[in-house]
Amino acid sequence: MTKMANTSPNGTMLSFDAKPYAFSFPLEHTALLIIDMxxxxxxTKGFGEIQGGNLEAVQASIAPTKKLLEACRAAxxxxxxxxxxxxxxxxxxxxxxxxxxxxxPGNTQHKxxxxxxxxxxxxxxxxxxxxxxxxxxKPIPGEVVIDKPGKGSFWNTTILHQLKARAIxxxxxxxxxxxxxxxxxxxxxxxxxxxxCGIEEATSGYNDACFKKxxxxxxxxxxxxFGYIGSLQPLLDALSPLSGQGVAANSTPPQTPPTFDGDLTxxxxxxxYKRGLSPVTVVEAIYQKIEAYxxxxxxxxxxxxxxxxxxxxxxxxxxxYPDRNALPxxxxxxxxxxDSIDIAGLPTTTACPPLAHVPSTSAPVYDKVIAExxxxxxxxxxxxxxxxxVGCRSPYxxxxxxxxxxxxxxxxxxxxxxxxxxxxxxxxxATDTAGSGRVPAGFNGxxxxxxTRGTISFRGITPACLSLDCIALSAKTVSDARTLxxxxxxxxxxxxxxxxxxxxxxxxxSIGPQSRAFKFGIPPPxxxxxxxPPARRMFNETMSKLQxxxxxxxxxxxxxxxxxxxxxxxxTFVSERLASLPDxxxxxxxxxxxxxxxxxxxxxxxxxxxxVDAYRDLQAQALYTRQAEKVFAYSDSGVDVVVVPTTxxxxxxxxxxxxxxxxxxxxxxxxxxxxxxxxCGVAVPAGTYPVKELSGEEGDEGVLPFSVTFLGGSxxxxxxxxxxxxFEEGGKV
Ligand code: TIU
Numbered sequence: 001m002t003k004m005a006n007t008s009p010n011g012t013m014l015s016f017d018a019k020p021y022a023f024s025f026p027l028e029h030t031a032l033l034i035i036d037m038x039x040x041x042x043x044t045k046g047f048g049e050i051q052g053g054n055l056e057a058v059q060a061s062i063a064p065t066k067k068l069l070e071a072c073r074a075a076x077x078x079x080x081x082x083x084x085x086x087x088x089x090x091x092x093x094x095x096x097x098x099x100x101x102x103x104x105p106g107n108t109q110h111k112x113x114x115x116x117x118x119x120x121x122x123x124x125x126x127x128x129x130x131x132x133x134x135x136x137x138k139p140i141p142g143e144v145v146i147d148k149p150g151k152g153s154f155w156n157t158t159i160l161h162q163l164k165a166r167a168i169x170x171x172x173x174x175x176x177x178x179x180x181x182x183x184x185x186x187x188x189x190x191x192x193x194x195x196x197c198g199i200e201e202a203t204s205g206y207n208d209a210c211f212k213k214x215x216x217x218x219x220x221x222x223x224x225x226f227g228y229i230g231s232l233q234p235l236l237d238a239l240s241p242l243s244g245q246g247v248a249a250n251s252t253p254p255q256t257p258p259t260f261d262g263d264l265t266x267x268x269x270x271x272x273y274k275r276g277l278s279p280v281t282v283v284e285a286i287y288q289k290i291e292a293y294x295x296x297x298x299x300x301x302x303x304x305x306x307x308x309x310x311x312x313x314x315x316x317x318x319x320x321y322p323d324r325n326a327l328p329x330x331x332x333x334x335x336x337x338x339d340s341i342d343i344a345g346l347p348t349t350t351a352c353p354p355l356a357h358v359p360s361t362s363a364p365v366y367d368k369v370i371a372e373x374x375x376x377x378x379x380x381x382x383x384x385x386x387x388x389x390v391g392c393r394s395p396y397x398x399x400x401x402x403x404x405x406x407x408x409x410x411x412x413x414x415x416x417x418x419x420x421x422x423x424x425x426x427x428x429x430a431t432d433t434a435g436s437g438r439v440p441a442g443f444n445g446x447x448x449x450x451x452t453r454g455t456i457s458f459r460g461i462t463p464a465c466l467s468l469d470c471i472a473l474s475a476k477t478v479s480d481a482r483t484l485x486x487x488x489x490x491x492x493x494x495x496x497x498x499x500x501x502x503x504x505x506x507x508x509x510s511i512g513p514q515s516r517a518f519k520f521g522i523p524p525p526x527x528x529x530x531x532x533p534p535a536r537r538m539f540n541e542t543m544s545k546l547q548x549x550x551x552x553x554x555x556x557x558x559x560x561x562x563x564x565x566x567x568x569x570x571x572t573f574v575s576e577r578l579a580s581l582p583d584x585x586x587x588x589x590x591x592x593x594x595x596x597x598x599x600x601x602x603x604x605x606x607x608x609x610x611x612v613d614a615y616r617d618l619q620a621q622a623l624y625t626r627q628a629e630k631v632f633a634y635s636d637s638g639v640d641v642v643v644v645p646t647t648x649x650x651x652x653x654x655x656x657x658x659x660x661x662x663x664x665x666x667x668x669x670x671x672x673x674x675x676x677x678x679x680c681g682v683a684v685p686a687g688t689y690p691v692k693e694l695s696g697e698e699g700d701e702g703v704l705p706f707s708v709t710f711l712g713g714s715x716x717x718x719x720x721x722x723x724x725x726x727f728e729e730g731g732k733v
Contacts (some may be wrong), residue, residue, distance in 0.1 A: 010188050011025075011026055011027060011028040011029070011521055012026065012028065012242070013026055013681075014026075014027055014238045014239070014242075014605075015238065016230055016234040016235050016237065016238040017230065017231070017234045018197055018220075018228040018229060018230030018234075019225045019228065019230070020220050020224045020228070021224075021228075022574075023195075023197040023228040023230055024171070025170040025195070025197070025405040026169070026170065027076070027242065027574050028077065028167070028308075029167055029169045029170055030077060030078070030168065030169075030171070030172060031078040031080050031151070031163060031166070031168045031170075031171055031172070031581060032068065032069065032072040032077055032078070032080070032171075032172045032174070033080045033082070033171045033173045033174070033175075033185070033189075034065060034069065034079070034080070034081045034082070034137060034173065034174050034175045035082050035153065035173065035174065035175025035176060035185055035203075036082055036083060036084045036175055036176055036177075036181050036336055037061075037062070037065060037081070037133055037134055037137045037175055037176060037181050037182045037339075037443055038083055038084065038085075038130065038131060038132060038133055038134065038286055039129065039130045039131075039132060039134055040084075040085075040120060040123065040124055040130035041058065041084075041176050041177065041657065042055070042059055042062065042133070042134055043055075043059060043120065043130070044116060044468075045119035045120055045535065046118065046119075046120045046123070046130045047114070047118070047123045047124050047130065048176075048177075048206065049210075050109065050110060050111070050112055050123075051206065052177065052205065052206020052207060053206055054206045054207065054208075055206075055226055057204055057205065057206060057207070057209075058177060058204050058206055059204075059209070059666060061174065061175070061176060061201065061204035062134065062136055063135075063173075063200035064199070064202045065137060065174050065175065065202040066136050066137060067232065067236065067496075067727040068172075068174055068199060068202045068232060068235070068236070068607075069137055070432075071235070071236050071240070071243070072172070072239065073140070073325075074239070074242070074243040075239045075242040075243060075491075076242070077172075077239075077435050078144075078166050078168060079139070079142070080143070080144045080145075080146060080159070080162070080163070081137070081139050081143060081145045081146070082134055082145075082146045082147075082148050082153045082157075082159070082175070082181070082185070083126075083131060083132070083133065083146070083148070083581060084124060084146060084148055084149075084150075084151070084181060085124045085125055085126045085128075085131045085147060085148075085149070085639070086114060086115065086124060086125055086126060086149055087125075087126060087635075087636070087686045088115075088122070088125055088126065088127065088582070088636070089636050089703075090114065090115045091634070091636075092149040092156065092504075092507065092582075092611065092634075093114055093115070093149060093507075094507040094508060094509045095509055096508075097114065098113055098115070098715075099113065100651045101113075102400050103305065103525060110219040110663040117219075122165070125638045126147060133145075133513055135706055138420070139608060140326040141326055141327060141328040141329065141423050142327075142328060142329045143373075144162055146158065146159045146162070146682045147383070149730070150184075150508075150662070151180050151181045151184040151185075152181070152185050152187070152188040153181070153184075153185040153188065153261060154185070154188040154191075154192065155188075156487075156504045156505060156507075158502055159623055159682075160178050160192060162486075162516040163194070163500065165483075165485070165486050166484070167482075168194075168488065169193070169194060169195065170194065170195045170196075171184065171189055171194050171195070171196045172196075172197055172199060172204050172235070173186055173189075173196050173197065173198045173199070173595075174198070174199050174202030174605050175202070175203060176203065176204060176205065176206040176214065177204065177205035177206055178203045178208070178211065178212045178215045179202075179205045179206075179207065179211040179212070179215050180205065182198065182203045182215075182218070183218075185216050186198060186219055186227055187226050189227075190226045190227055195228075196219075196226070196227035197225065197227060197228035197229065197230050198219060198227065198229045198230070199229075199230055199232055199235060200216060200229055200230065200231050200232070201231065201232040202232060203216075203277060214722060216229045216711070223376060231464060235654025246250055246730040251715050252592045252682070254291055258272060258275050258276055258277045259277075259281070259399065260272065260281045260285050260415075260488075262285065262423070263425065263519055264282075264286075264334070264423055264425070264426040264476065265476045265477055265480055266329075266330070266333055266426055266427065266475075266476075266479075266480040266483050266484075267477075267479060267480065267483075269282070269332060269333055269426065269431070270327075270329065270331075273324060273327055273331055273332055274324055274325065274327065275439070276324060277332075278314070278318060278332075279317055279318065279332030279375060280311060280314045280315060280316035280318070281330055282334065282375075283307075283310045283313075283314045283334070283375065283423075284311070284312050286334055286377070286424060286425065287307045287310065289423065289424055290304065290377075293422050294619055295642070296405070296422075297399055297400055297402075297405070297418065297422070298401040299381055299394070299396060299397025299398055299400075299414075299415070300380060300381060300399050300415045300418050300419055300424070301336075301378045301379065301380060301381065301419075302339045302349055302378075302379045302380065302381050302396050302415070302424070303339070303346060303347070303378055303379040304377070304378040305377055305378050307374060310334075310375060310376075310377060313375055313376070313455055313542040314332060317331060317332055317373055317375070318502075321373065321577070322689070326455070327373065328371075328372045328373040329372050329373070329487065330369055330372040330373045330374035330484060330487065331373035331429070332373060332375055333374045333375065333424060333426045334374070334375045334377045334425045334426055335369060335375070335376065335377065335378070335425050335429065336377055336378050336380045336415070336416055336419040336420075336423075336424070336425045336426045336427075336428040336429075337350060337366060337376065337378075337379050337380065337416075337428065337429045337430060338379070338382050338386075338415070338416045338428065338429060338430040339379040339380060339382055339415070340382060340386050340411050340431060340461055340462040340464075340678040341363045341365065341366060341379075341429055341460065341461050342359035342361065342362055342363045342367055342460040342462075343359070343362045343363070343376070343379070344359055344460065345359075345360075345406070346358065346363050346379065348378075348379075348462060349396075350384065350385055350386060350462040351380070351381060351382050351383065351385070351393070351394040351395060351396060352384045352385055352395075353395065355462070359460065361460065362460060363457070363459060363461055364457040364459055364492055364593045365429050365456060365457060365460075365461075365471055365488055366429065368488055368561060369429070369487065369488070372487050377424070377425050378419075379415075379652040380395065380413075380415025380416045380418075380419050380428060380430075381394050381399055381415030381434070382394060382411060382412045382413060382414055382415060382416070382436075383411035383412035383414060383429075383494070385462070385464060386412045386413075386431055386433065386436060386462070386464035386469075387412060387433075387464055388411045388412050388436075389410060389411055389434070389436065389440075390408055390410065390411045390437050391408050391409035391410050391411035391412075391414030391443075392408060392411070393411065393412075394414070395643065397412045398414075399418045400413055401418075401421075401443045401444055402416075402418055402422045402444045402445065403419035403444070403445065403552070404445075404646065407443070408443060409440055409443055409444060409602060410439040410440030410441075410442065410443035410444070411436060411439070411440055411531060412433075412436040412440075412464070413430035413431065413432070413436050413437050413441075413448075413472060413474060414440050415428075415429035416430040416440070416444055416474045417430070417440035417441050417443070417444040417448065417474045417730035418430070418440075418444055418591075419474075419479055420446045420475065420476060420654050421444030421445050421446045422444075422594070426471060426475075426476065426480070427474060427475045427480060427481075427484055428473075428474040429471065429474075430468065430471070430472040430473070430474050431458075431461060431464070431469060431472055432448070432450040432470055432471075432472035433465050433467075433468050433469045433470070434468070436464070436472065436720075437449070437450050437472020437473070438450060438472070439473055440474075441472075442570070445624070446474055446475065446476055447473075447474070447475045447476065447478055447480070447481050448472055448473075448474055449472065449473045449475065449478075449484075449485065450472045450473075451470065451471065451473070451480035451485055451488075451489065452470075452499070453468070453469075453470040453497065453499075454470070454495075454498050454499035454688045455489050455490075455498075456470070456471040456485075456488045456489055456490075456672070457469060457471075457488075457492035457494075457495050457498065458470060458488070458495055458497060459492055459494055459495045461587070464509065466497070466619055466621070467615065467618060467619060469496065469497075471488065473485065486641040493626065493629075493630060495626075496619070496625070497622055497627065498624040498702050500714075501633075502685070504634055506634060506716075510640070510718075510719045510722075511718050511719060511722040514692075517550045517551070517552055517553070518550060518551055518640040518641070518723055519552045519554040519638070519639040519640050520546060520551045520552070520639055520640060520641045520642065520643050520653050520666060520713055520723075521552065521553075521555065521556030521631065521639040521641075521642045521643070522539075522543065522553065522642065522643055522644065523558050523561070523562075523642075523644055523670070524557075524558050524664060525632045527558055527669075528645070529646045529647055530666065530669055531648040531695065532648065532679075532694055533569050533651035533694075534689040534690075534694050534704075535645050535647075535648055535649055535650075535706065537693075538687055538689055539645045539706075539708065540667060540685060541687065541694060542643070542686050542706075542708050543643075543688075545686075545727065545730075546643065546727065548731060549726055549727065549730070549731030550680070550726075550731070551723075554637075556639055557627065557631060557644060557667040559627070560623075560624040560625075560627035560628045560631070560673075560677065561624075561628065561642070561673040561677065561711075562673070563582070563596065563620070563624050563678040564568065564621065564625075564628070564672070564673040565586045565668070565669065565670075565671075565672035565673040565676070566616055566672075567620055567621060567624070567676055568668075568672040568676050569665055569668070569671070569672065571620075572613045572614040572617045573609075573614075573676070574604045574609075574612065577601075577605055577610050578601065578605070580602055585668045586598075586601050586602070586605065586646040588649060595686045596660045596661065599661070600661065607613060608624075621676055624673075624677060625676075625677050625678055628673075628677040628679065628713070629713060629714070632712060632713030632716065633714075640712070640720075641710045641711060641712050641719075641720055641723050642710075642712075643705070643708055643709070643710055643711075644670035644707060644708065644713045645668065645709075646665060646668055646671070646672070646683040646705075646707035646709045647667045647669075647670070647671075648665075648667070648669050648705070649666070649694070650694060650704050652653055652668070656726060657732050669710060671709070674711065676709060677716045678716045679711050679712060679713060679714065680711070680712050680713075680714070680715075680716060680720055681707040681709050681710060681711040681712065681720070682709065682710050682720060682721060682724045683707050683708070683726070684707065684708060684709070684710065684727060684728050685705055685706075685707055686706045686707055686708045686727075687702070687705035687706050688704060688705050688706065689703060689704060689706060690702075690703055690704075691703060691704055708727075710723055710724045721724070
């Protein structure tokens, strides 16, 4: 057996005997990945009993996996759990998985399928009792749980992102079943560059006698085709010297509470709290420092929490989390907040008293760190309106660099960075528009991290320049900033500048013959009132046709489509047409222009739209785009397509000549929104109607075409085109 522990540029390197040769892994870059140890697979009357039957075989891995989990936790290793299962409407369950086995000729085994009611709840369905992880291996705070619709762990999940966010490159893999999700995950992980080692005793399946050995052999065959396979004991031996680093299982409490060494980095506090340090001790120590620092620099705080309130919060944490082996990642970590970020019940001043307001709700960033156990200490000074990089623009005084009283702290997040640099708190929630989180970090010797815009909610914050603003994290180390980022990152559907949710692709059923139904929305009656009588009649007939081919009419919020349409021609977007022309174009070319074009251009010039108007419209566009994305969301309430009449009517030429601009704009009622909202769309013929139905003239001969447009969300072209084809072909699959 090879066993070694040494430190290298990667931190602690460990190694243990495995096939085809020893598995070496950097502890800080390695995660334990436990696959699908769910009641549905391991207990009687669950999905596994139907699928594979042999529960005795599959249960054999529970005890070794528990040992493995405890050892990894004790060594401070990152832990990921997965759960296989589906949304309650089964929209993420392709028919290849839902019905293939049931459809087998002579099937007697698969009487119940995914989503059917079993004794542990609906089979493999999220939120059901059977879907959750068995009690023995229950995740603790800080461990990541990945819900996956596939056998592998990477399809339509955030696991790759979450592993990379934690800088994980190596995986110790366990769980059920060896032949299925365990093996598929190792193969997927291998393709993505992870070094994987499966642990023989900590995996099992329904058919261990035939499959387990072959499955494991295939992984390490040919000098490591997909990865490594090791045994449990050598790994436990390799980890045992590190058992003090994380949570010591069953360790006895120390006789005297540990003293606080003053190290406020998040990682040091996490270790100290696990050893029994009380957050009350930390609060007492930092309030002494805060009082002392007021004499050095009285301009750090706009609001300091009363000491007793902070002590109460610390005591509350102690009673909420009695098990120090299962603490949330920011348990007892003190932090400050830039005073442009809302906290319910406290004034937000943005260092501009006339703008001060007392919000009734807190910014999501604040709520998130509080939910992970952080301790709020106070609101920090800033350059007024978060505008400035100096720290000298506040009626609450001028903080100076923690390095020198004559030098600026930098801004605009001046108090935030000083509070961290002076070791008064562990981190601060700040903002960065043009450098406000980075510049003052530089002047105070700390880390200032500005994550990708739109990946952390910017709601509940007084904007400086909304389309450019983002959260900045003031921290002592990069690793602390990374920890905070992992906690704060996430799509906020109410933040119009949020980046779209991570792209979960729809499975192949959404374009394939298996798709038995699709959901569509239409404009409300008030919006359709603009249509001519034949257009309304034809649109109603289209609804029936869509329903006959499996369309399910679903209510939608039409307002973003309507408002985005108005924005295009009532707002400043028309000015952008002028932006593409030379400045003197209109003057020089008026006589050569069509009179209606000249009239339009002149109207645009006459509006004298300002840059402020243009930015307001860009902000509105962002908001409507985000709202429209919700209409097409991959969720229970989202639709596959929105169906609209392509035009509300069909004008005669003389009608248009008589009223060129208005008639034109009416025709765009259902198309204007398309590009403003970044949608895709396809117009499809939907029958004809008699000319006389439109004109009201009995003598008019002939017919006119009617058309409907299928609008879909950004990048959903394949889905939209397939639904449109089925409509065109009368439901042919
Ligand atoms: N069918 C089977 O053996 N397993 C699964 O469906 N999922 C897992 O392996 N977790």
